[in-house]
Amino acid sequence: MRNSTRAARICQSFDAAEKYDQAATVQRVAARELFQRIHTCMAGKKPLRILEIGCGTGLLTEHLRACWPDADILATDFAPNMLARAKSRLGESVSYHQMDAATPDVNGPFDLICGNLIMQWLPEPAKVLRTLAELLAPGGVLAVSTLLDGTFAEWQQACAQEGQQAATPVYPELANAQNWRPPAFSGGWAEQDIVQAFADGLDFVRHLKATGASTPREGSVPLSAVQLRHVALRFQQAGCAITWRVGYACFRKPPRKGVFVTGTDTGIGKTLVSACLVRRWQGAYWKPLQSGLADEEGDTPTVKLLAGDPPCFKPAGAFLAPLSPDAAARAEGVQIDPAQLVLPQGEADKPLVVEGAGGLMVPATPDLMMIDLAQRWGLPVVLVARSGLGTLNHTLLSLEALRARQIAVAGVVLSGPLNAENRETIAQKGKVRILAEVPFCAEITPDVVSELAKLFPQWDDMCPE
Template identity: 65%
Template sequence: MTDRSAQTRQARIQQSFDAAEGYDAAAVLQRVAARRLFDGLRARLAGRTPRRILEVGCGTGFLTHMLHEAWPEAELVATDVAPRMLERARKRVGEGVQFCVMDAARPDVAGAFDLICGNLVFQWLAEPSVALQTLADQLAPGGVIAVSTLLDGTFEEWRQACSAEGLVAATPDYPAARTVQGWQPGLCTGKWTTERCVQPFGNGLAFVKHLKDTGASVPREDGKAFSPAELRRVLARFDQAGAMVTWHLAYACFQKPQRAGVFVTGTDTGVGKTLTSACLVHAWKAAYWKPLQSGLADEEGDTSTVIKLSGCLPEDCFPSAGAYQASLSPLAAARAEGAEIDPARLAMPLEDPQRPLVVEGAGGLMVPATDTLMMVDLAERWGLPVVLVARSGLGTLNHTLLSLEALRARGLAIAGVVLSGPLNTENSKTIQEKGQVRILAELPQQKTVTAETVAALSRLIPAWDDVSEAMQVGRKGVSEKV
């Protein structure tokens, strides 16, 4: 679509919504989606109160009202491309909300926002993945962006009625669920969920009127209007099939990390997490935190090792929330000492948030940390991009690809993979291609590891700014390819 045609279509969408006088009465599914989205974003905020909120595509204010009612003291900026929609939203919500005309794809309000949201607006945007990243860039540290969109298969019954008469429905082509899964802003943690809703109508004319009343009657760019005779035939087919349509919806809540940094985990124990962490600390002049440490009866501990190898100062390392003697999982080691790990002590340090923090996990992703939490649960809670450390040799492909799949199933951002051991070009290439992940570094096997060794290996680590920026650019690239 050219810039001119995109602008023309945007103008038609604005006019259509401005003319949608019957929106409030007709927008049943829009209300349902607003409630689902609100419940999801509130759960993601986990009790935190947003101070600044930006809503895009607010329509007549279904979601706006919920936001203002939940957080009346917050600075809430509600925007839409249709001025008359905004006026109806203002009447619904009342005082205490700032309303302004704005295109969600071209935000012109100043960040940073603790919460950015938009209900059923992204299907109208020409480049939704780019718009999502642009909005996410305006999040404050720890901020949440929550959006919903329509998916492929929506109004399929109407399309089938048209097809049965040899015609092509002019309803827009919505993105496939697989495509939407690729819309994930860089550095952010979160994932998409889907929902299917069936809405009955009295007849086909009621459905057509519904599209007009909700402003959704703008056809796709190559759509052609039906003649009266063609429309009558399609309406008859639609009525015979039951006069109902299916909506396919997708919802997502993404959270920006509360600070700069990464979570280092491995495909298994002893794979090289501590060496990698030391290299990252040295390369990035980063702080370090080992939340849970076990095995102190057999070794000096990872915090002491990182201090010795990386050259960082003791004050650059945050104290562990739990340190235990036995060479077992943190949960088992704590139990062996009659101790209990308090989840409240596992809050990520937020001092000096612009400085990268290297958080080293214990074992692999599925190692128990507490009675109710695995290491992957803690990674999700902390929300930092993940560096996965894997062996370079035989057997690494299955372990590494499964670990990447587990991370993506949780919606965790992945900074990249570090391969530890003898250089293996074939395994490196396979992990990069099949895992759709960046190989951050390949750290060759060392006979002995010293501070000098770590200083040399650190030169193989890309700069922190490079990693951070590449993740944002990389998400956009993946979104466009999927």
């Protein structure tokens, strides 16, 4: 629960900031940067409904309205005077609502939820983002910015040189903010340093008050007038510049229930794991690209048999040669059309298990690898890996590749004899959940799959909504 006394002080401070727009240089830069990231993340999609939290005087709102004039934008803020200033800026083209972002009282779904430089004011930011995530439509974007550790470092140093502790808030480190991502969402954080020059130390203090950002850290002791003058002198001697370290996050909700199953190698057991997941979740199955049909009937009939006749979507491409999809298609004189590689939306009430071809760096088309498709589809990834010798390098490299693309990882499945040492190393070094350990089976039948499926988590435990 929010500290109501501190929340009230923050609200009063922003309400009293009558000269906010004249002073809000960094806030304006951050709003523009956040909007540009939102625009990139939307990838040409026009949001129909937008919720903005902590809209302030409408610096970000103005960008949203200019880009998407037909969108239904709901601008919210905890401070009523801030809402009034936003309305003065934007008029009736936007809807307004007084709301604490920590306890939203609006109804979704929204295609975009965003807020500029608000998360640092919230006591439980990860919880707030999870709550907001529930208001997003499938495939919706959640985009926020926050101040990070390193903000006001020059002022803090000046205070320390005088034997004082700065009253500036404690801001999160980027590594901690990475943990705020809602479960199963793709995306992540980036940071930017914005340096602002001031005439002197007192000018900086007045600036904080003018922007409503002067609420001190809880439990801090105010500087006396003499102490403040000494700190201001130290600050001036150091150059009168302040760094604002801003973190920007864009998270995307999966477009539907489901996972993307890939492996550290071909023949690693992806199809067996896919069948187990479909059986466990009573889900649906899609093998978008199938090759090697000259030697076998393919993975779709196999899963259909082993998982109890689940709904299966037709592959977008099926080829004879046991090669990568791109090479197999070229061997038949055809080219895979990326426009056909669209995530099925049928059976929307069932989790969809999408099985990739080979590993992450297998060419799917002349221009796309399997990891590109995983990123495009936006489903959390289940990585299937061998349990024995050699798995550590392959598995940890695959996890590193997924995280470099900011793709959500649901977990790892280890295939083969139990190996406690490798399991522990992958879980610890890879910072990943081990979903199941699937032993070698001499014969794979529907009954065997039914028993193996019990080793896997239920859907709600796997990807909580």
